[in-house]
Amino acid sequence: MKALIFEEVxxxxxxxxxxxxxxxxxxxxxxxxxxxxCGSDLHAYRGLETGLDxxxxxxxxxxxxxxxxxxxxxRLRPGDQVVSPFTTSCGTCFYCRAGLTxxxxxxxxxxxxxxxxxxxxxxxxxxxxxxxxxxxxxIPEGTPAETALFAGDNLATGWFGAESAGAGPGRVVAVVGCxxxxxxxxxAARELGAERVFAVDALPERLALAEHWxxxxxxxxxxxxxxxxxxTEGRGADAVVEAVGSQQSTRLAFDLVRPGGTIAALGVHxxxxxxxxxxxxxxxxxxxxxxxxxxxxxxxxLLPLIRSGRYDLGALxxxxxxxxxxxxxxxxxxxxxxxxxxxxxxx
Numbered sequence: 356m357k358a359l360i361f362e363e364v365x366x367x368x369x370x371x372x373x374x375x376x377x378x379x380x381x382x383x384x385x386x387x388x389x390x391x392x393c394g395s396d397l398h399a400y401r402g403l404e405t406g407l408d409x410x411x412x413x414x415x416x417x418x419x420x421x422x423x424x425x426x427x428x429x430r431l432r433p434g435d436q437v438v439s440p441f442t443t444s445c446g447t448c449f450y451c452r453a454g455l456t457x458x459x460x461x462x463x464x465x466x467x468x469x470x471x472x473x474x475x476x477x478x479x480x481x482x483x484x485x486x487x488x489x490x491x492x493x494i495p496e497g498t499p500a501e502t503a504l505f506a507g508d509n510l511a512t513g514w515f516g517a518e519s520a521g522a523g524p525g526r527v528v529a530v531v532g533c534x535x536x537x538x539x540x541x542x543a544a545r546e547l548g549a550e551r552v553f554a555v556d557a558l559p560e561r562l563a564l565a566e567h568w569x570x571x572x573x574x575x576x577x578x579x580x581x582x583x584x585x586x587t588e589g590r591g592a593d594a595v596v597e598a599v600g601s602q603q604s605t606r607l608a609f610d611l612v613r614p615g616g617t618i619a620a621l622g623v624h625x626x627x628x629x630x631x632x633x634x635x636x637x638x639x640x641x642x643x644x645x646x647x648x649x650x651x652x653x654x655x656x657l658l659p660l661i662r663s664g665r666y667d668l669g670a671l672x673x674x675x676x677x678x679x680x681x682x683x684x685x686x687x688x689x690x691x692x693x694x695x696x697x698x699x700x701x702x
Contacts (some may be wrong), residue, residue: 358479364402375483380427391416414478415441440650446489511650513539519619520594537598
């Protein structure tokens with residue numbers, strides 16, 4: 356089959372690799388109809404996360420059709436249209452039962468193979484899915500694969516961030532970073548009843564989408580902290596979703612949040628030290644929450660929202676490319692060229 360593989364830093368190749376096979380009775384094979392390039396993929400692409408074996412199939416966002424099922428699979432059969440979270444999960448361990456599916460005792464992250472161990476990725480024609488009964492979710496009839504895709508990562512992660520930050524009725528929410536996850540956090544904050552949502556970014560096309568989904572857009576160099584304090588009688592935001600993953604974005608989130616407020620960090624941080632000192636957190640009575648989103652726990656409730664069409668999620672997709680054009684898609688997304696907001700690959 357054809358797939359996108361990691362070759363070296365800032366080099367992804369379009370290559371022929373072996374077709375995946377059923378290795379365990381609980382596996383299925385999915386023919387991929389839509390695969391996303393995610394901001395998290397860029398961490399390995401840019402060399403910020405190291406250890407990925409050259410030749411690893413990239414990616415962790417996908418939707419498609421089951422084409423083969425192991426003998427132990429009970430819920431799924433060939434022909435089912437499914438979407439996957441970015442990690443597998445068993446559904447029965449302590450963490451799965453607690454709703455923290457991203458920390459499943461048997462779970463694996465798609466697209467990460469290190470020293471020969473791990474799970475191949477999803478930017479490919481076919482994908483092997485372990486623990487398929489608990490991992491995969493059927494797509495509601497009439498829902499396009501390219502928008503169902505958002506339930507497995509971007510929307511689930513943004514929703515997790517908005518909830519973790521405490522978005523709700525009467526609350527003022529600020530979102531730092533309007534990539535796909537940040538934009539989904541804007542949507543989630545509105546759905547959760549936030550009184551007002553501010554979105555901070557440097558790119559006008561992303562700010563335009565944030566406004567389209569109900570946020571007040573603030574250009575990053577335009578004193579966002581001052582703007583938000585002015586709108587909140589000098590306090591700051593009740594809840595801040597940090598959706599970038601850098602020291603600068605953490606400092607900005609700290610500047611935006613009011614005393615007693617909460618920051619939810621969704622960006623994948625690769626720096627060694629938190630950009631906020633313990634004394635600063637203490638002096639602000641700050642709650643700081645971080646971690647990988649348990650996407651599987653959100654998918655059943657989010658797919659009906661996607662199916663409803665209340666939000667035009669297709670508007671987030673700036674580039675729809677064949678898999679063979681995937682290397683260019685990585686470059687576009689990495690360097691934010693051509694107004695790139697989201698790349699969806701169609702194997």
